[in-house]
Amino acid sequence: MSTTPHVEDLLRELAPQVLGVLVRRFGDFDLAEDAVQDALLAATTQWATDGLPGNPRGWLIQVAQRRMADAVRAEVARRRRETTDFVRAVPVTVSGRDDTLDMYFLCCHPDLPPAGAIALTLRAVGGLSTAEIAAAFLVPEATMAQRISRAKKRLSESARPFADGAHDSSRLGAVLQVLYVIFTEGHTSSSGAGIRRGDLAAEAIRLTRALHALLPEHLEVTGLLALMLLTDARRAARSGPHGELVPLHEQDRSRWDRAQITEGLRLLTATMPAGLTGQYQLQAAVAGLHAQAARVEDTDWARIAALYTLIERRNPNPMVTLNRAVATAMLHGPAAGLTLIDTVAEPLARSHRLAAVRGHLYEMTGDTAAAVAQYRLAAKQTASVPERDYLLLRAARLRTGPAAHVDTAQPR
Structure with missing residues (x-):
């Protein structure tokens, strides 16, 4: 029996939280990732028959821990030190705190090069496939697979790499890039039959809101949230009655979410006294100019071109140049x-x-x-x-x- 969309959404939400609990306690990323996948598979089968347990998160943690314990027992000679920790019982009543955001910080480990940390986080916690990550970074899938594999190997050589770091501000830049890539893939899916993946876009916005609540004065956190809201506001107008793509210049702008645009513009305006310097602030400013144009003919291409020039200077990127080429044209x-x-x-x-x-x-x-x-x-x-x-x-x-x-x- 297949799971319902509600259960699928719940499992997607809980998976990174459960992974975060396990890797912080036991320090073995690969083993924890495999155990969580086994627990999710067990849930899709058992919950379809027996219904949701009273505490789905606690249920998944217990099942995943048992899977880890089984794996550890099979490798006692190599993992004797961890065995005692793994076989301890986990209380059914666990904290209701959302561990997902912490998990993003934990995976963006300082022992890894930024590209490796971001790729690993997108794959293990963000829910993107290796092919989707490769497309986002304009590299072959095999290259990205090697990058992720190297990152996992490097972490496996560290002593309890996930023991701390959930609040390490030095990792913030990498976390923001992870959230940005997840949102971008959700907003415009790189593969498949749909224009967007609403689950990914919504989760990226949710986590960025949570991060903004923690760091309300951080300009780039605010800028990223503004960018997401201003971009996502167009979602209802981006497809036709049969799911066909409707490009920006053909969209019915009366269908854009004005409340979301207002919130995005308010957030963007709050960052301006300090100057537009961050890449997410600048991209939000571009999105804001599109959002404020009542008709495509009203688009302020001169300001958009100038903004892309600033983005390009701060963070040279061929996709930014492509966007600047559009404005230039x-x-x-x-x-x-x-x-x-x-x-x-x-x-x-x-x-x-x-x-x-x-x-x-x-x-x-x-x-x-x-x-x-x-x-x-x-x-x-x-x-x-x-x-x-x-x-x-x-x-x-x-x-x-x-x-x-x-x-x-x-x-x-």
Whole structure:
């Protein structure tokens, strides 16, 4: 019997909390991760038959601990020191505190290079697949798998690497990047039949709200929350009646969540007295300009281009340059945008967004053949069904349809 959506959502919410409890107590990440997966599998079977236990979190912890104890007993010679800890009973009544945020800090371990810590956290706690993480960082899946494997191995060589660090402020930057990547994957899914994964986007916003409650004066925490809210406010307008993708320039802006936009703008405004210096603040400012444009024609492309220039200076990134190329095309024409795109063609060669934006800009120039070729290339490169269908439709209609407004490469 399959689990209900309610149970699936509950298991997704509880999994990182249970993992956090186990790794803090016992210090073995790999063993804890395997045990939690076994406990989740047991829950999907048993809860479907017997119903939810009175304390689902405590139930999962007990089952996962038993799995860990079984594994430890099979490796007594190598893990004798940990065995005594693992076989102790865990009380059924456990703290109601949400351990998920702590787990993000614990995984962003200072013994790891930032890229490894972020990748490991996204895989183990964030719920992203290796392929999704690789797509986010523009590297092959095999490369990302090796990065995660090295991070796990390095932690396994440390003495109780998860014993502390849940409140280590030096790890905050990595945690923010993890939350940003999870939200981005949730807002615009890189694969599958849906445009978005609402569970991931909602969880990223929830955790960022929790972090903001802890650090209300931190500019980048506030900026990231503002960015998420301003971007997520468009969700209702991003798909049509059959789930088809609706790009930003075609969206019905009356369907945007005005209350969420107001909250995002309020948060962004609160960061401005100190100056717009952080990358999430700056990206939120871009999202805010889109949100405040009543019509696509009202978009302040000059300010958007200037903001992307600031982001690029602070954190050089080919995807940021691609976004700046879009704004440049809207200000100075598609030829200027295409010239700028050429500067990041190599690092973005694996991303369908490069070909998609090129297709839009070639369409603006009237070069139909080049536009069709780029749309088809982008459709071939993307693993997202709605994006593939949208790109193929653009290519098919190009010869008879009117010239389109260029869309941004950022999440729609």
